Amino acid sequence: MSLDKVFHPPAPVHRALAGAVDQEALDAPGQLQSRHGALSLAPATPQAARSLTGVVARASSQAVASRRAAAFADYRSLSADRQIAATQAVPLKMAAAQAPATLTQMLAVAPQAKAEIDELAQRLAEPHRGTVLRGPIKSAVRAQQKVDADYGGDPTRLKDLVRNTIVVSAPSMGPVTESLRRQGAAVKVIDGKSDPLGYSGVNSSMKTSFGIFGEIQVNTPAMLYAKQGGEKVRQQLGDAVFNEVASRTSVPGGMGHKLYEEWRVLSPDDPAAQVIAQKSRTYYDTVRADNGY
Known part of the structure; x- marks a missing residue:
């Protein structure tokens, strides 16, 4: 033989x-x-x-x-x-x-990169009894629109093709953010006092081992309730947490994104945009105050 x-x-x-x-x-x-x-x-x-x-x-x-x-x-x-x-x-x-250089190549490795950032987010959330919302991979159409509009046609600069959100209590926001920094993430802290619309939270991005960036956001249940509200957030947070936030908050959930959509199509100098921005700041301030931070 x-x-x-x-x-x-x-x-x-x-x-x-x-x-x-x-x-x-x-x-x-x-x-x-x-x-x-x-x-x-x-x-x-x-x-x-x-x-x-x-x-x-x-x-x-x-x-x-x-x-x-x-x-x-x-x-x-x-x-x-x-x-x-x-x-x-x-x-x-x-x-x-062969690091991905085109959007097609990036989408091909996106599932593996997604699993990598989801595992990291889960590891950082667990000590703080947090949860991880595993957002979907950005669609090819939406990704291309963002590449063309924001990055001059260069897909390698896209930071959120894969993404997730760590949800923790307000006192845990700082420690989780520092953990992301230690992992090499580029971290941006959004301060509600300086943000035009009063939104607060943390955005971070990091290069995965598959050659594309991944985005990890950090926020509280109250801010997710304020930004999105609705049945989707209820499913993400669970009935107990959603109902607890709703019972403490004196304004309806989900107004944040609606106000943003109205504001973003206007010039910042437009008087109507300024009215919307002030309404949004007051709304987010109320949500934070009602939830103790």
């Missing part, structure tokens, strides 16, 4: 074996002559030519078999963990060398 039928090597080892074939079996007679100068490759008769062809074929076959056996022996001599490493070496190097 041939070696090929009893040994099915992993890809990198297979490439080593294939190299033996490429080097020997594909040699032309003229090349063999240059390496074995004593051998004449100018036969006098057709019969001699056929005989010489057989000699070359057998020599080539023996060389291939020898090299295959050596490669197999080298592989078998490795420990189990080093065999695994050998099979992974080439793909890992390729992944590192």
Whole structure:
């Protein structure tokens, strides 16, 4: 039985074996002559030519078999963990060398990058009894719109193709934010006193090991209730937390985003925009005060 039928090597080892074939079996007679100068490759008769062809074929076959056996022996001599490493070496190097440069490539690795930031967010939230809202991967259409509008057509600058939100109590906002900084995230703290609409929270972005950015936001249940409200936030926070916030808050939930949508289509200098901004600041201030911060 041939070696090929009893040994099915992993890809990198297979490439080593294939190299033996490429080097020997594909040699032309003229090349063999240059390496074995004593051998004449100018036969006098057709019969001699056929005989010489057989000699070359057998020599080539023996060389291939020898090299295959050596490669197999080298592989078998490795420990189990080093065999695994050998099979992974080439793909890992390729992944590192081929960082996503187009939106299509970025979307291809987005699920893995999403899992990475979700795991990190969960790890940071757990000591503070927080929860993680795992937002969906941004759609290709919406991502392209943002790339064109905000980044001059450069998709590699997109920070929130994958994203999530850590939800913790107000006292835990600071510690979680510091933990993100220690993880290498670029952190932006949004102060309700200086934000044009009075919104407060934390935005952060970090480069994942898959070559694209991920966004992790941090906020409180009260601010999510104020910004979005509605059944979706109830499902995200759970009935108990949602009802607790609603019972403490003297204004209806979900007004924050509605006011933002009205404000963003106007010039900041427009008197109507200024009225909306003031209404939004008062709204968020009320929510924070009602919830003790």
